[in-house]
Amino acid sequence: MPRELIDLLWRDHPAAPQGGTRGPRSRITTGAVVDAACTLADTEGLATVTVRRLGEALGISTMSVYTHVNERDDLLVLMADAAYARMPLPAYGNAGWRTRVRQVADANLALHLEHPWLLEIDDERTAFGPGTIAKYDHELHALDALPLDDVARDAALTFVLDFVRAAARARRRDPRADEMPQIWARWAGRLAGYLGDDYPLAQRVGGAAGEEMNAASSPEHAWEFGLARVLDSLAPAADGPGA
Amino acid sequence: MPRELIDLLWRDHPAAPQGGTRGPRSRITTGAVVDAACTLADTEGLATVTVRRLGEALGISTMSVYTHVNERDDLLVLMADAAYARMPLPAYGNAGWRTRVRQVADANLALHLEHPWLLEIDDERTAFGPGTIAKYDHELHALDALPLDDVARDAALTFVLDFVRAAARARRRDPRADEMPQIWARWAGRLAGYLGDDYPLAQRVGGAAGEEMNAASSPEHAWEFGLARVLDSLAPAADGPGA
DNA sequence: AGTTAACTCTGTACGGCGTACAACGTAGGA
DNA sequence: TCCTACGTTGTACGCCGTACAGAGTTAACT
Numbered sequence: 001m002p003r004e005l006i007d008l009l010w011r012d013h014p015a016a017p018q019g020g021t022r023g024p025r026s027r028i029t030t031g032a033v034v035d036a037a038c039t040l041a042d043t044e045g046l047a048t049v050t051v052r053r054l055g056e057a058l059g060i061s062t063m064s065v066y067t068h069v070n071e072r073d074d075l076l077v078l079m080a081d082a083a084y085a086r087m088p089l090p091a092y093g094n095a096g097w098r099t100r101v102r103q104v105a106d107a108n109l110a111l112h113l114e115h116p117w118l119l120e121i122d123d124e125r126t127a128f129g130p131g132t133i134a135k136y137d138h139e140l141h142a143l144d145a146l147p148l149d150d151v152a153r154d155a156a157l158t159f160v161l162d163f164v165r166a167a168a169r170a171r172r173r174d175p176r177a178d179e180m181p182q183i184w185a186r187w188a189g190r191l192a193g194y195l196g197d198d199y200p201l202a203q204r205v206g207g208a209a210g211e212e213m214n215a216a217s218s219p220e221h222a223w224e225f226g227l228a229r230v231l232d233s234l235a236p237a238a239d240g241p242g243a
Numbered sequence: 244m245p246r247e248l249i250d251l252l253w254r255d256h257p258a259a260p261q262g263g264t265r266g267p268r269s270r271i272t273t274g275a276v277v278d279a280a281c282t283l284a285d286t287e288g289l290a291t292v293t294v295r296r297l298g299e300a301l302g303i304s305t306m307s308v309y310t311h312v313n314e315r316d317d318l319l320v321l322m323a324d325a326a327y328a329r330m331p332l333p334a335y336g337n338a339g340w341r342t343r344v345r346q347v348a349d350a351n352l353a354l355h356l357e358h359p360w361l362l363e364i365d366d367e368r369t370a371f372g373p374g375t376i377a378k379y380d381h382e383l384h385a386l387d388a389l390p391l392d393d394v395a396r397d398a399a400l401t402f403v404l405d406f407v408r409a410a411a412r413a414r415r416r417d418p419r420a421d422e423m424p425q426i427w428a429r430w431a432g433r434l435a436g437y438l439g440d441d442y443p444l445a446q447r448v449g450g451a452a453g454e455e456m457n458a459a460s461s462p463e464h465a466w467e468f469g470l471a472r473v474l475d476s477l478a479p480a481a482d483g484p485g486a
Numbered sequence: 487a488g489t490t491a492a493c494t495c496t497g498t499a500c501g502g503c504g505t506a507c508a509a510c511g512t513a514g515g516a
Numbered sequence: 517t518c519c520t521a522c523g524t525t526g527t528a529c530g531c532c533g534t535a536c537a538g539a540g541t542t543a544a545c546t
Contacts, residue, residue: 006430010437023493024541051533061496063534072533124417125426127449128434137445150451155468162409163402170401174367183368187249191371194253202380206370208393225398233472266522267512294504304525306505315504 046117085131100142112168252372289360328374343385355411
């Protein structure tokens, strides 16, 4: 089944090619492969989503995976689109643009916290998937009330989503997090020796930011700080170019 | 020479351990390994920076690389810190905060365009390197004139730099760029068939954004759009919390 | 009904990767 | 002089993605 990626992305669409009828029916669908890959990535990280482990999880041989997916890079695109497709896209009702944009930002943050591996997938071809397009359309409508032309509307949405991605990246649990206390214990003294009294501002601010990061409340603080600024930055457009 | 990463990062500092004097002098320094890795990444991409290729480029055996660097992940940290260390950090003079922040943003954009592989390195331990700390200190001073406490100042700088990283990521040349025209030629018709008249907003805006992206002037436009918004979003702080 | 062609499934194999380990060579300190 | 710390290297192991060829299965065609 060497169907092209575009047809695999749209495999649930009525117009999608279904492949010939000859030969044995495959025991597994492309959708099942993608789902298995997603749950594997959710539970053990994207790095463990190897073709071999995926075949094992599905109860098929390693090479059989390639019956349903052309190559690993394609699989990553399918995974990302599947994750986007599963996002709830609640109607905005008569909410104002601030509420709408905040809703979009919250939904995307939740998405990336639930599927951190999405941050590691950066393939332009994802843009042509049905889930991605549906999400894009829905999120563009959050900006309906703002007087932006098409290009500016796309740029504004990108601006918001890039902020969310950066916030999600900062919140992501470092795979080295378990060792960091020991590492820090070994490093702190030596680093202090190297630094001495140099860079007092960096030392003070960095120390404060580091403590804040362990304060548990920090991520929410940084999120609110940034999101408020993002919203403010879009506000002038709402009041016309003269504001 | 199994020195710890922290000591390798600060290898040029007078207080850094130099290792014993016994045995043959190594023909190559850690700095040379890092430099070779950076130029290799600049010219052929980070994926080609393998231990084997690095040894080849340096004229030493594969395993000799491990004499100067503990593991590949450590090498990436050293590379990132080296890139930061090489950034020019010009004095701000009496420029206002807007000029300063713009200068910081421009410098970081230039850095990421010159070394796109920096976007692929995301290791918290980089924060403890001398180049990274010097850069951090310098950039924090760009915000001197803004009435921000330490935690907010760090958050504001992160906000700016995250925007720059996202912009650089968008400008980065996709490794699949060469094939995209052919891919698109094969996909365009089928995608139109799948989409039909659905998602008219997404189709219109996406089309406009896509055309704009081929307009060569687009990246500068998006950059100016976003940067202006980032600066505006910091402005209220300058006028006090009441504004 | 028999043949053919399309299709799934699988095992083997190749060239890559990071790196553990042991052997060997080389130099200063005792 | 011998010891010992250190640099250098080759081999080997367990991963990875995937090309390829063969075997088994089924519907369509003659």
